[in-house]
Amino acid sequence: MSAISLLSALSILSLLLLTGESQDFTKRIPKNSLGLKKEKLSHLHFYFHDIVSGRHPTAVRVASAAITNTSSTGFGAVVMIDDPLTVGPEPGSKQVGRAQGIYASASLSEAGTLLMVLNYAFTEGKYNGSTLSILGRNPVFSAVREMPVVGGSGLFRFARGYAQARTHFFDLKTGDAVVEYNVYVFHY
């Protein structure tokens, strides 16, 4: 080995050591230190009730742009939701959680194309208190829409997967909708 290559090997080594030191706020830990065992795949099925009309709406517009009302797609409308999630499609069906967050009109040319940024906050059984986070594109006039599950909390820590939405009922007059969801998630 020449003196030059020995020198460069040494400097790479010292760089690695220095880098190692500067990153000691992170370290590898075994999975079982967090009680993680086998990854599981779960299928969740529920109905999402988006109520925009009446005296007790669960979805309200909170912002819009100067062009929103004249845009053919309502571009820029931002709606905050706290929508019930139920076992069946009827309004009085047993509630299993809420969909809390935002949807916004995100296409200049395609009507009903929403950005969805929300959490499913579950309130039933062992999933009570656990959440799943959704961040996706929802073209509501398509028969099936798919949105990524980007994470979760509680029993859904480390979650990843996808949610498929199908419109079950849409009232053209009021804008109220019931949407069927099938959600597939990996979690521990």
Ligand SMILES: *[C@@H]1O[C@H](CO)[C@@H](O)[C@H](O)[C@H]1NC(C)=O
């Ligand atoms: C747009 O229309 C909505 C609903 O009709 C109304 O509440 C809002 O004030 C309008 N916004 C603008 C900027 O004109």
Ligand SMILES: *[C@@H]1O[C@H](CO)[C@@H](O)[C@H](O)[C@H]1NC(C)=O
């Ligand atoms: C879910 O958890 C909350 C808070 O801990 C509790 O008040 C509520 O009764 C629980 N619901 C069910 C159905 O277990």
